[in-house]
Amino acid sequence: MKAAVLHGKRDIRMENIPNPKVEPGSIVIKVRACGICGSDLHIYRQGDKAGLILGHEFSGDVYEIGAGVADFKKGDRVTGVGFRPCGECYWCKQGMTARCSNMKLAGDHFAGAMAEYVLLPNAQLNRTVFKLPDTVSYEQGATVEPVSVGSFSVRRAKVAPEDTCVVIGAGIIGLGIVQVLKAVGVKKVIAAGRRASRLKAAKESGADMIIDAAKEDTAAAVIKATKGLGADVVFECAGQQATFDQSLKIARGGGKVILVGLYEQPVTWKPIDATNKNLTLIGILGGHFTSTMEYMASGKVNTKPLISHTFPLDKAPEAFATQSDAPDAIKVMLKM
Template sequence: MLIPDTMKALVAYSTNDYRYEESFPVPECGADDILIKTEGCGVCAGDIKCEHGAAMFWGDDTQSSWVEPPFIPGHEFFGVIAYVGENVRGYETGERITVEQIAPCGECRFCREGHYWMCQPHKIFGFFKDYCGGMAEYVRIPAKHSVIHKVPASMPFEDALLIEPYGCSKHCVDRAGISNEDIVVLSGAGTLGLGMATYAKMLNPKKLIVLDMIEERLEKAKEFGADIVWNPSKVDVVEEIMKLTEGYGCDIYIEATGHPSSVIQGMQMIRKLGRFVEFSVFSAPTTLDWSIIGDRKELDVLGAHLSPHSFPFVIENIVNGNLKTNGIVSRLFELKDWETAFEYAAGKHGDFKVAFKFK
């Protein structure tokens, strides 16, 4: 495969300076690298919040900057191998691959213990100049510090775009520890929430209830396996849960909206000794009387981060149809139209997954 010297890329120089460039240098690759020609890259809420200047990325008075510009955004990418370094084994040019977001160092405490997704340096593709992401025609993948997975050549483009977000969805649901006796409430039916819904249905909970403010999303959640869907702007969801559970509350609440009100709502409707799982990235703090966690309910409050050990399952079960994907990728853009793509990815127009497609 002939590799050019320059490529089209979206480059982040600072929180207020994202630039589409027609002639950005193609990454130089060495003996330990793989270079892929990008097929597609999804736009994540994290990409949008980073571009908007969220403190968790760029820092503020209480935290230092995490990102390292200039970088190319995008961690939901896949493509075809264009170059394989001489020290890399098990991969060939022409193969289709994707990588997990995290680029584990392999040396820190968490990597040594097997918790590679919590790697202390925490380099993630799409936020660092040495780990540029998929909003470009080519991506360099340092093979020794990447968790790489092969993508079937026959996998449809729109399905391959969902490998990374559905991997995150699976990990979050796994943290919830769902059994067939549990009444599960899932708050948020965007791409990740729908990935959670279709996977949670495979675990056969007693009831799967999905909440969202947008009716089209609730319709899709029903299609993907939800037993009940409610719009919190139209019904008192806490009251409805109490009616359904003889006043006890739901067993498990999964928060996938990133909105403070969803956290408060979940703490109100979850039963004593229940399990609360938080996945989202928030753009604003949540204020809550923590007495409800300890003194009043003795809750298990769990977090979920990234997608460890999830990609093989997701790829297999998207291919065999167990994980539903129909209609999730709702709009595709060329990279030059990135500002419009980010606007649509923010959900203002009712979209699920928005992505870039490369020719």
């Protein structure tokens, strides 16, 4: 099969390699679309996982079904999460493999989906593999994973319609959160970001107010918009010291700060700022797939405007350069 293989720093090459072999408990998927994630970019820039096939945001058709796997037939349109649980930790022993503490991830520890076929170990319907509704395209299907992080964040934040919610960071996860907040009926959603194309997408995603963080001070703009009170819930999706500081500053007394962005660097902070305001800080790892697909099927969430570029699999090197460097890139997608 054709596969995009990492060779080193910013070096992805197309290769012909053997197809993955189906194993008991697994399925092989014929990949139809695969998005490039921020974490793929991180590995691409580091370049130290030579030989790896990246990609964990995918959709495709069930192609081969391993022994012991029920609930699927060849040709089912699906998306999913590829991981190998260790089988030995506390969680695995309870049968809660999704919480495995030594989990190996597709596209990080073993071959991901930027190839014609991908193996998904541990295939379980509605736990690791999800059937796509007919109305959800393969491209949208490949965005279920990143948007599911948004659905999960909104669920954990327990938002109410009258809450003022601020989303800092207008990448696909922040934009997904904006759409999910509108889908669940939140009346006031404020989005802050830095790139023109992403701010436009935030508007199209339903944000009621946009802050161009390259031009104005996010914290001051939110304080002004909330008449000095601050926001009920802040979704911090940028993962930077400055945006972390802003989140604590703009959350109202008793408010919530939802930590969604992946911080590559440590931050310094004064916990007393959170204590003095009775803040709740919530960390997010994981996604909620089924609600995300329901929002997509009903049209309440539409990721089509968030897919800024598509490339055929053969052009994976160009696709990575685009996701990494093009100022107008939101989600770059490979199509197979």
